[in-house]
Amino acid sequence: ISALLVVFATVCSCKTKQEILEDKVKQLTEWSNRRTVIQMNTNKFSTYVKTKPRNYSTIVMFTALDSKRGCSVCREANDEFTILANSYRFSPAYSNSLFFVMVDFDDGSEVFQSLGLNSAPAFMHFPAKGKRKGADTYDIQRLGFHADNLAKWMSERTEVVVRIFRPPNYTGTVVLVLLFSLAGGLLYVRRNSLEFFYNKTFWSIVSIFIVLAMTSGQMWNHIRGPPYYHRNPQNGAIHYIHGSSQGQLVAETHIIMLIHGAIVAGFIMLNEAHHPKADISKRRDSILYSSDQMFYSRYGLATPKEQIPYKLHFYGYWRTCLGCFLSQLTHVHFPTKVPRLSLQLPS
Secondary structure (H helix, E strand, O other): OHHHHHHHHHHHHHHHHHHHHHHHHHHHHHHHHHOOEEEEOHHHHHHHHHOOOOOOEEEEEEEOOOHHHOOOOHHHHHHHHHHHHHHHHOOOOOOOOEEEEEEEOOOOHHHHHHHOOOOOOEEEEEOOOOOOOHHHEOOHHHHOOOHHHHHHHHHHHHOOOOOOOOOOOOHHHHHHHHHHHHHHHHHHHOOOOOHHHHOHHHHHHHHHHHHHHHHOOHHHHHHHOOOOOEEOOOOOOEEOOOOOOOOOOHHHHHHHHHHHHHHHHHHHHHHHOOOOOOOHHHHHHHHHHHHHHHHHHHHHOOOOOOOOOOOEOOHHHHHHHHHHHHHHHHOOOOOOOOOOOOEOOOO
């Protein structure tokens, strides 16, 4: 009889755990349907994230959104985390086995203390089974809090692949419509004099602008939608250059475009400097400017990552530039052989 009572109690206990688990999943699903990021306090976090039984994983963001806390990057991180949660909500991989949770310091300071957190924002993964590992804590110092990086880290921990979908930004569309309207109005006003369509300088400027835009990474920005800059969550410092070779920032592409534009201007000035009608001082200044641009591009901007597959060598162009410079100073015009652009490919 005692053995039967033990078996009966065990069966009842199992059913009770199953019912508790079903209630927890049902409640989390209901909250998730209302808002993709579930905001929790200390009690809810302990009940739904820490306490067993559970057959679901949770991605938790620890933050301090109150302006009195002085967390300048918490709102930006919250926006990126919300984009990740919304992308998962409307992805084919969506299920009730993964939930997104947010714990604010003002609502759950005990949670911060129990986990040893002394800074915000922070991201952690709480698996369905087993204990958390070191990789379940997101390395925000190295990876930042961009939604794409968070999605990659989440896929490594949960094997759930999510494609990031950002809300549409109509600023570019409005600017494009205004530009086309302005161009159409200009063509209408000057419909009787369209000689500039046959101007080589006009089309050269347009072509150079398109080339600079494409080579600086503007298309990558349009496809991936990176932030304009990155703010260090630890000290609030702003970075305009991405720390990884796998990504880039919008400000970084603008800087590269300006540098490439300066180099192009130097080559154009170098090409025009040999004109015999030009003043000797202007020719000398043009050559010096173009030389400085090539020197700065070669030695002032060192290769940021060693794994880049090739490097440009400007020694031949330095030799050409020096020959042009000497020819201008001595008024002796001798031809200079333009060398090929050598590439050092990895072995």
